[in-house]
Amino acid sequence: MFQGPIIFGLTVNEILLAVFLTLALIFTYKTLVERDLVKAVVYSGGEAVSYALAFVVMYAPDLVLAYVAVGLGIYSALFLFVITRTERYEKEVVEA
């Protein structure tokens, strides 16, 4: 069994998991405040990749295969398809 080095009582996997979860939180905030929906789709793809890497360090490699294909591939393609059929920018409308 392989555990890797221990740094300050923490395994490398725990430290990397904290990094990836923080990265996903930053991507979520960027998605929330973005008004251009194409950029929002790109940020949500980055969030999906961060969670896929978090699955790697949580010893769930079977989920990574499903998650990269679905979260980065199919979700982004689906949202971009919806944007081509509808509108791209989220408007700030003055309330009447």
Place this chain on the structure above:
Amino acid sequence: MMEAATLLWIYFYSVLLVTVFLSLYGVYRRPNVLKKIIMLSIFGDAANVLAVLMGFRKNAASPPVYPGQTYTEWSAPNSTQLQQFASAAVDPVPQVLVVTAIVIGLAVLIFLSAAAILLYRHYGTLDVRLIRQKIIEGGVEE
């Protein structure tokens, strides 16, 4: 003074909960329907990671494929090897459940996207405030 590991585990759960609440805020407060759908997908992702994190454990290690065996020669693992394996293995049950959740979430998002396209064809906009205005002006549609 708590250990660094305890603080880090508290940090895992708090970051995930903040992500969940941020995505729910996006679902409630953003006016665009597609933005709501994107934030809903992020909510599902965060819930999946939360489930897998509950199966994760401290001092987890990458498991051997066959405990106590090699590929060429077979021998039953003794109790020490099994104990060692069970003390470092992560819980596989949430991981299996999450595979199902990913596929079901995909189906739900495809359905919502089709509904958003139909909404745009009917009202000419995806902004829920404008849609509400049009419904009020035009009366109740049959």
